[in-house]
Amino acid sequence: MKTLKEIEVKGKRVLIRVDFNVPMNEAGEITDDLRIRTVLPTLRYLLEQQAKIIICTHMGRPKGQRVDKYSLAPVAAYLARLLDRPVPLAADCIGPEVAAAVAQLKDGEILMLENLRFHPQEEKNDPQFSAQLAAVADVYLNDAFAVSHRAHASVAGVTEYVQEKAAGFLLQKEIEYFHRCIDIPQRPLVAIVGGAKVSGKLEALRNMLERVDKMIIGGAMANTFLKSQGYSVGGSKVEDDLLETAAALLKQAKAKNIKVYLPVDVIAADRFAPDAVSKQVTIQDIPDNWMALDIGPASVICFCEVLADARTIVWNGPMGAFEMAAFARGTMALAHAVAASHALSVTGGGDSNAAIALSGESENISYMSTGGGAFLELMEGKVLPGIKALG
Known part of the structure; x- marks a missing residue:
């Protein structure tokens, strides 16, 4: 398993799977941002390296349907405040509009894709959906330990269609700590x-x-x-x-x-x-x-x-x-x-x-x-x- 610092990301399109499935109240306000903050070291490193960052995640259980309350708009806005830079939200996670938005990305810019689970193919690990996710990326990073036990398209299937793949800092840290506790x-x-x-x-x-x-x-x-x-x-x-x-x-x-x-x-x-x-x-x-x-x-x-x-x-x-x-x-x-x-x-x-x-x-x-x-x-x-x- 390669780690982030072992690969060159400068100027490359980096698709990063995170777990921003954060709790929100009825007003749409995030009540616990731990899952967002734990990925900030990886995101900041990618920004420093002038990568083109494409964030993908799920939110809730929309059961393969587009459900407004599970939109990632509040998450994108919250992340923009944490990073002090724009984090636009794509209208979808695959398709021509996403490809066009990624094509507009400059080095050191971020785009967040809309909820992966608006598509039933995500949880089914559908090969065509996996290939569409990968089509906009040169590099795939997994920094979503919390969903790494799921054989979903954005977690497993997508890796078959990218040139390079690696673990982000959070996933690396999770595995290292568990190894220290259980194996040695x-x-x-x-x-x-x-x-x-x-x-x-x-x-x-x-x-x-x-x-x-x-x-x-x-x-x-x-x-x-x-x-x-x-x-x-x-x-x-x-x-x-x-x-x-x-x-x-x-x-x-x-x-x-x-x-x-x-x-x-x-x-x-x-x-x-x-x-x-x-x-x-x-x-x-x-x-x-x-x-x-x-x-x-x-x-x-x-x-x-x-x-x-x-x-x-x-x-x-x-x-x-x-x-x-x-x-x-x-x-x-x-x-x-x-x-x-x-x-x-x-x-x-x-x-x-x-x-x-x-x-x-x-x-x-x-x-x-x-x-x-x-x-x-x-x-x-x-x-x-x-x-x-x-x-």
Whole structure:
């Protein structure tokens, strides 16, 4: 996989795939610009090198139709302010109008293409659509780690029709950090895995158990593991069809001498609501029909002790329903512990990163990945289509 500095871009037409699928409010204002700001180093380098820059991205799920609320006009305007230069928006992402707009580009100028997903062929990785995207470019750059697990036309198919292809600085950074954490970690390597479902992270758990020294499991998915060990978890969310699988994973870990830490107490509530009645209980004492919505203080102490001597930490998924203040303490405590550790720490997934941002510890985490699904697939040991296509 070539990287940006390995290729000559001066005066060339550079098609760069980014992920500017940013959240916006009803007024069309961007509420979180992280995905835009993380690509600025690549864009500024291309500007310094006097490349002709053609930005392509998707927004939302318009299902192959032109939907006004998913237009990239607000994104183009926002990027123009950040870069302090014009960023015109093309009327489409392929076709004669796009070719004409690109032909007018001077060295060091930028054009943003309209939403890729206005065309159903994008998600179908249609060869003709891929060729049309590539027709306006001399060089293709992938700087969209968050969609690199998707074999879409702008991520994979387009690479078959360009002269040169490479990874942008963001994609390069994502891969390098993950490589340092998983392939050549300083040990002990501790994985923190949380979130709602075991089913969504089953392959990641299996793969990580081949690599880690210790694993902390929290969030609603911990209920399935606890129930598999004979605990009654009241009305907590459980995947009953995966009880045997959960038990087998714990048995696998024990056979490999990998320590897996589950909650020993929880904050249980009578319903899933911010104003629910809640109390701290041990995992043996969860009341019938009550649900575990956060790890308890004893679990926090235990998990923080596990992290104290970690040299590498990989975190995916919160410890509870942190979006509700009453059930955020466990996740916040772990965020502070990870930030205070002397470990190389990498987090991935929207919920994990949102929780860390809420804790105020973003600046103290080694690297916060921009990818959720892509990060998880790397944890599963998979080769991402977007990265394979650059090879």
